Amino acid sequence: MAKFSVGCTLKYQLPDASTFVMNVAAARTAHQQIEQERFEITPAGPVEEHVEPTTGNRYHRFAAESQAVSLHYAAMVTYTPRLADVTTLTVAPPDRLPLWILPYLLPSRYCQSDHLMRLAYREFGGLPPGYQQVRAICEWIYRNVDYLVGMTGPLTSAFDVATSRVGVCRDFAHLGIALCRAVNIPARFVSGYAYQLSPPDFHAMFEVWLGDGWYLFDPTWQVLPQHMLRIGTGRDATDVSFGLIFGAAMMTSMEIHAHALDTDDAVQPIDVAVAAI
Structure with a gap:
């Protein structure tokens, strides 16, 4: 068993209103449990989540009208491969x-x-x-x-x-x-x-x-x-694009992280x- 901190911060510039469907949240599976997580957009607004029943893929949809929008996702994941x-x-x-x-x-x-x-x-x-x-x-x-x-x-x-x-x-x-x-x-x-x-x-x-x-x-x-x-x-x-955007949004910044909180780094064959x- 190992624990990881994972997440991303994505920033976009919007000339017009756009709808985002994001697939950046860690999946919940038999071997991967999410202990804590946070999904935030700025400016704040409603976010709809859908879990695809056959694959477990998690999609988050939200609409944005401002000239700039940012998404922040962070999770602590326990993985037992x-x-x-x-x-x-x-x-x-x-x-x-x-x-x-x-x-x-x-x-x-x-x-x-x-x-x-x-x-x-x-x-x-x-x-x-x-x-x-x-x-x-x-x-x-x-x-x-x-x-x-x-x-x-x-x-x-x-x-x-x-x-x-x-x-x-x-x-x-x-x-x-x-x-x-x-x-x-x-x-x-x-x-x-x-x-x-x-x-x-x-x-x-x-x-x-x-x-x-x-x-x-x-x-x-x-x-x-x-x-x-x-x-x-x-x-x-x-099926698993991290972002499906309906509109003319342009990405201006992307930061990804995956840090080990408790893991065995020994190299496997x-x-x-x-x-x-």
């Missing part, structure tokens, strides 16, 4: 997977697995199905895609990253998801606060269904899975992953 040696885990064939997992096998907005099948089968099709393929996919992305800020944008897809060979954590996760789905491994996108990420920012990983559970992987190799405090889970970034359920 279920560490597991995943090296022997395999993936069930599609006819034996739970049907509710089907959306995570299909192409999605940013993860066009159908466009990457030739690449996926050429590079990973000959490997034992399951962990060995996922590990090889992460290694391939790490070796072949340069981590560079500012070279991709909100419209960049997994196919774009496979072509340009450049991106950030969001792009690495999308490519990992697409390649996994292309070889029939269910995969989904995870956003969160990442302890020891430098510089601090919202972080993205992906998780795959192996055996009978979800396991986290970070193809950037910047953050240990057990140091990822979950915000959102979805098919890709479409790369072959040990975190089971999400």
